[in-house]
């Protein structure tokens with residue numbers, strides 16, 4: 001199974017995938033890692049790992065549609081079976097998702113449909129929930145919407161701040177992402193189409 005991974009930030013979830021592939025624990029080929037901005041640590045660590053990388057810089061395009069079309073063409077050039085959004089902080093078009101047969105996987109640091117959006121950890125903490133968690137799902141063109149594949153709960157501790165809670169969620173999130181990719185690669189779970 002060939003994947004392209006999209007990142008906007010540090011790419012620690014991506015690192016878990018890279019490590020699992022290198023350890024022979026995950027039968028996936030990372031065809032390329034791409035970002036929507038320059039100078040992400042996610043792209044840097046991918047290049048360091050010897051992976052193909054690319055940037056389709058959101059700010060270099062006049063319109064979102066032009067950026068989306070350029071991203072679609074670039075990702076499609078690697079002919080991935082699955083595209084993974086791993087901390088990719090942009091909404092993509094339905095056309096992007098259709099191009100990849102709906103196989104656009106996202107991870108989110110909350111128990112969807114609760115607390116979607118860029119601040120899922122902060123919002124859950126602010127609401128005062130005692131349990132939150134993470135979700136791996138097939139993304140549609142909405143904000144953190146689409147069929148859920150896997151979820152796991154994480155207890156909120158009284159002393160938690162956003163960083164400490166997010167770090168504990170990310171430990172679970174990394175494991176769930178690697179596990180889900182493994183199940184997709186071995187066809188233990190079905191693809192959306």
Ligand code: GRF
Pocket residue numbers: 007008009010011012013014042086087088107108109170173
């Ligand atoms: C993850 O929790 C992801 O779900 C969220 O941002 C975080 C990305 O972390 N959208 P990283 O870039 O993989 O370290």
